[in-house]
Amino acid sequence: MREEMVMELPAIYRDAFRIRSFLFGEGEKSVCIVGAQRGNEYQQLYVTSLLVRRLRDLEERGGICQGKQICVVPCVNPYSINAKKRFWTADNTDINRMYPGYDLGETTQRIAAALFDVAKVYRYGIQFASFYMPGRFLPHVRIMKTGLEDPELALKFGFPYVVLHVPRPFDTTTLNYNWQIWDTKAFSLYTTETNHIDETSARQAVDGVFRFLHTQGILKDRIPGGYFSEIVETPDLASVRTSCAGFFFPTAGAGDRVTAGQKLAEIRDTYTNELKEELVSPVDGRLFFVRNEPLTYQATAVFKIIPQGAEKRIR
Amino acid sequence: MTAVCGTCPPVVMDRFAWSRSSWPRVCPLLSGTDTTVETERESAGIMVEHVASVELPVDERLKIEKYRWKPSPDKDGGGRFSVVTGIHGDELEGQYVCYEVGKRIREHPELLTGTVDIYPAMNPFGIDSMMRGIPAFDLDMNRIFPGQKDGDMNEYLASLIIQDVSGSDMVLDIHASNAYLTEVPQIRINTLHQKELVPYAESMNVDLIWVHPNATVLESTFAYSLNSIGTRVLVIEMGIGMRITKSIGCQVTEGIFHLMHQMGIWAGKTGPVKKPIISTDPDEICYLNAPRGGIYIADTAAGDEVEKGQVIGRLVSPLTGEIFETVTAPYSGWLFTQREYPLTAAGSLMGRILKRG
Known part of the structure; x- marks a missing residue:
């Protein structure tokens, strides 16, 4: 496991703002996995922390396929999590409404640009996402219907449902949408919770990611179980x-x-x-x-x- | 008469005895929906109409209100002019404009020759709690239009707003930047609607008309949603969030009466208006973003002309007394946006310059 700094911004009265990535394996940039982007995404942060721990163990025992690299970014927004604020602390903007970002723009545009610069070169993109309304979801993989989506690939996670979402104008600045536009196969994973940790669905999500990575020739070990996913379209x-x-x-x-x-x-x-x-x-x-x-x-x-x-x- | 801000004496009159009968008891646009639609009679005898209303959990309704000014039937030319503000709860400059427009009509209702609708608080929750978005949901209201009638509460409210405002001959959507920046009075127009809207914008007594390229994300704004169905909307940015700048409010109010006069909605005389600069080339606009965090001490003000190389501000450290960065103008031009909120992070907007020469 190698750590890299995706971005570091000095601040006047807080410790520097940092986004770290954790890299496993060497070679083709195969999959980038992104955790919390908002300050209340504790479950998303937790799931990616589990992924980092398991991937580190796997790498140590040779479980990553030759020539494949995995990147995990557990948190894009430590400032907001630490301040317990959902969006960007200074101006309440949402990093997940800033993609593909702009490296000379405003702060959250720069953050989005820094992450996207790293993430867009990967073949697959997996994001642990949250919904703006508080509630419990059935675990599912969500894909935007951009014309570039690949729902069959989403079945490989073995989640109960794959949801096809018709993007609305405000969706066009999300990470998932822009990943697809930049030719990364993108998936948003929803577990049951956001601002609470749900151990069962967190472990289900980790298994789903590992199952997917195995089917794509990135991890050696097969993960048994999983669902024959049903595909649902949001208008239905x-x-x-x-x-x-x-x-x-x-x-x-x-x-x-x-x-x-x-x-x-x-x-x-x-x-x-x-x-x-x-x-x-x-x-x-x-x-x-x-x-x-x-x-x-x-x-x-x-x-x-x-x-x-x-x-x-x-x- | 010439509408002059703040100089007219208060007039006590038997208000709108002739217009009361024309008030609908139930908004015809909304009848038949499952929202409780009400009109209320205030103690003074004035009718306030509810565009939308939903029940909140504890002894309260969320109401989006409008005030309709109707001319006497013999003077009604049939036009309709709407003034909208408060979509962002932290932008209050439009409150003064709404007040001024209402005050002037109240003083001379006989000069009204069309309908004027005032919508001062599209996001009442946000205004009440000093928040830009919709507080309970942390949603930017100006990213959910045109809304959905069968959607969640906010999308439902957005759909009712669009339904109510649509059909106006002109809508002004008044914004006030945010809590961080001061803007000279300007109208922003999407290139898609440039041809239709610029001639109206030129009558609005603003300093700048900024024609900007379309972006898909902006298709979920109030203005785009209405412009795309044929209801003309001019988006005004003016002043700064959380404040009222009377001089700017008066300037824009003058513009409103001027445009209403041109459109046959106001019979009173109006004064001359400013000839705005019209910017259509995105390369004319220079953005000044902070290279790092610090406390920004501005040496300029919105509206200043600046020379290339001129110091316009400093990013400093109160902790050590050092200057992190001296910010200079990369181009000569007109500083039409100025940062007011001192705390900056890397990337924070410190200003915008319209390049000259």
Whole structure:
């Protein structure tokens, strides 16, 4: 294992801002794995720390294929994690809305440019990502539909789902999107959590990455298990929205099978605790996302469901 | 009359006795949606319309309000002019402009010959909590347009905003840079909409019209979303975040009345307007980014002419008393953006120069 400095910026009243990479193996730049980009991405940081530890052990016992190099960047944004702020501490900009970056631009543009300069030369790009709404996801691999996506390749992770996302204008400045535009096969991996550590899905993610790397001839050891992934497109997901605000009590969790008409949650008045609304599933399917905050606003998508039959399989 | 900022005496009048009947009780654009749409009667007898409203968990509704000024029916030429601000919660210069526009119409409602809609707070949560984005979600509201009616709360609100504002003959989307930079009053126009919008922008009494290249990410802005469906939007950047600069507010207010006059919405006389510089070449703009972190001590002000090599500021260390960097102008030109917030990191924008010569 070798450490390299991707970027170091001096600051006036804080220790220098540093992005470190950890390199394993020598040769073709095969895969770059990126962890936390935002200050609340503890799970993403944790997963990449597990990867670094396991890759170091693997390398020591010759488990990396000849002529393959793996790069892991556990954290693109130590400043925000240390300050417990989701976005950039000084101006609240989001590094994952700055790609491909600009090395003469503003601070977060420079950070994005420094990371992208390293990451874009790799054949595969894997990012541990988070969603802006707090909640629990079914673990999945997400790919943007740029016309360059390769969903069949995403099946190799053996995650339960591969989600194809149609990018909207604001997605065009993300790492995943720009990786694809620069000819890197890019995958965003979502585990169940963001600002809490979930050991089970973290280890599932590590296994998924190792399984993928083995199928691409980068790691020697085969990782048994995994799922025959289902492919889902984001427009096919059914949303369940609240029609009032209040305490939010879900009665079903991410991964549960549900039937049309099944009760999914109660919303209760925050003063009287009276029942204001019962949310029910509009379709038969599987709960893909469940919001996990105690209070909800009106008009909030608190569940996303994969309708029965929306999944596709490529064999 | 000539609209002159701050000089008109307050006028007490029986406000809009003739216009009350024209107020819709329920916004026709929104009727039939699942949002509770309300109009409220204030104690003074003035109607405020809710563009969108959603319930919050504890004894509160989030409301996006507008105030509609209607002319008397015999004077109504049918035009509609909308003034929008507060999409970014830390930008308050537009508050003064909205106030001034409302005040002047209130003083002389007989001069109104079209509808004027004032939307002072598109992101009320952000304004209330001194945050640029939408606080509970940490989302930039100006990156979620045109929104989605069946989307999450913010996208839903964005879709209602677009629905309500669309159809205006002209929309001004007033911004105030951010908490870090002062901007001379300027209008920014995407090259895609240059031909249509520049003639209107020239009437707005601003110092600069900056025509900038399109970027895909900007397609999710309020202005782009409306311009792309045929509702004209001019984006104004002026002053600085978290402050009100009265002189700039007055300048832009003059421009608004001038343009409204040209568009047949205001019958009052207006004064002459500035002839703006129009910049269409991206290479004319020089960005001054901090080479490193430090405390920036500016030696210039927004709007200054600078010579190549002129010292425009210093990056210093209060800890040791040393100067990290002396910042000089790489080109002669017009400093139309100036950093005000002293703390900088490497890359922080210290200013922009429009090159001359």
